[in-house]
Amino acid sequence: MLEDIQSRKDHRRIAIDKVGVKDIVYPITVLDKTHGEQHTVATVNMYVGLPHHFKGTHMSRFVEVLNEHRHGIAVGSVRPILETIRERLDAVSAHLELRFPYFMEKRAPVSRAPSLMAYPCALKGSLEGDEFDLVAEVGVPVTSVCPCSKAISAGGAHNQRSQVTVNVRFREFVWLEDLIHLVESRASCEVFSLLKRSDEKYVTERAYNNPKFVEDIVRDVAQALLRDPNVTWFSVEAENFESIHNHNAYAYVEKW
Template sequence: MNAPERLFLPDIQSQHDPRNMPINAVGIKGVRYPVVLAAAEAQMPTVATFSMTVGLAASAKGTHMSRFIELLEVQAAPLDLPRFTSLLLQMLERLDAASGTIEMRFPYFVRKTAPVSGVQSLLDLDACWRVSRARDGKMSTWMQVVVAATSLCPCSKEISAYGAHNQRSHITIEAELAAAMTIEELVAIAEQSASCEVYGLLKRPDEKYVTERAYDNPKFVEDLVRDVAIALERDLRVTNYAVEVENFESIHNHSAFARIERQDT
């Protein structure tokens, strides 16, 4: 069978656009792709959702969308934050762009050890990496985690003859990084600020421990968000941040919520 005849196909995207209107970000989003992470213990396969965009000059009609997927196809090495940053630079080179952003959201698993029995289990959380380069060449690196924890109400403990109501909390930390930081380190900041950590697997002695630990360490949603923010303020690797805490109340049909952010210009 003969090879098909080569045809000339015009490159519409590369044509000149007369409207003189630059585009801040154009690309693809919602792309699910398998990746391997260079995790703390070992390589971790996962499925990530990518958003990949570049800035488009006013004179260019369009960008080449297929090149984003091509970049993911040739990426083979396990990803850590430095390699993820390198992926951004490769994207900008492929698309001949001065600015752009790659965001990758993915499930991540940390290995937890129960506090008394010592049994181990995996606990899942949501994580995100986002790297950007502005037109002036300035780079920014953001990491986000959503961590489950326990909070116990100080008011309930104070006014009740026995017991106190508690709830599961979601602590969302989004941190701009000036130096290397692992997902586990950001997770530890969230967990250490809560009334108690949560675990994938607990035995009865562990249940006793976490119940009493939370009771001895009550936190309002305001306490929790402030303690996380203070820990981030003390970490010189973190330049800007946003912290959100949502307590899924056990005695109300609504959540309690708090947010603190620092955005230095």
Template structure:
């Protein structure tokens, strides 16, 4: 009725928790967001990100305020760089009165690829992840990319009179770094470490070249992960990395894998 004071809405999230345990991360997942990332050849490219946002929650509180995560994205300017990522982490931590904030962006990154002999163009898509963590004023950023590649088994090639088994592998490169790190650098490191890159479009002369060059460079998963680690060791901006290689074996009912992690 007119003149009456509306009832005060109860803040249930700030009430005491029935079970007084701290939560490491609580938040929202799979928000879709337009994204602009830097492209070494074109300057920038537009893509779409799947975003996870989270904070820590002290034992005293029943819940967090989920709507505030979405509100934080209202200030997002679409372009992904150090300053925008830091601003988003800072905003989330302040809005949620949290000690720690977490942000994960997952997005496809596209490169125009030319076939090795015919030069036929095709778009390759690489799944990328940028993770940011902020505790106080300390921030940690990790850039990761999944790169498909081809491996030819050295053992199979050595013991067979004709041929050898070959298969697609996935090389996942994760890196922490100083300054700016191109996604293209990580993609090139992964592809150079395998028997051969894989391609979107291949003509007959391309298939011949890819097959022959791959069989001239047989690699175990151990070879691929060591080669990638060696190249990351030499990269001047990378100060931590983890490389994981999974080979989807064509004649075995299992995958083979290897990983190396190092702080430089």
């Protein structure tokens, strides 16, 4: 019989907050507001809180649990997965992070040419005692035009692509698509994978007529989230990949 080294007693009396496996690349199925479900590939991190008296944890069991749930991973399945992890590994707490590209079909604003956009999204869950915590994250590329540049220039204004990242806690189910649309509607303009010349004219003029500082973007997104009774906590950060500076502009706001 093979000895179970991980279950030996440890005498240092130091509990470990998180121990487990990182960067498992795994196919998953997530809920899709338009098509019902979507197949994508996640990078998965799985941890447990290890009591002080255990020498180690059983790493293979994380992958076993993931495999058992791979066809139904979604917002509603995070807690059952965490409960299984905690029970299977005899742990005090369990943690799960799923990071994946979420694809949405977008049509160009004038030509209506269709194309797919990938948005980096994540589900992050923790279970400790009876306390379950779940955070949904979306990363949304947008366009921003500098209001100062527009105001002081005889012609034109500098603009850049920006990345807005929103994390939310919520009471009821939340659609990733809704969070993505909320962010896109608060930028100078949204971005697209495919644009014809008529579309380029539209997005250029729309962005120019709707200039926003990085501060404006995070405040406008935060204002919209504050109005949503389903959202119990959020953080919003925006980074502008500056086109005329050798640095980026950044802003962050959090609501407890």
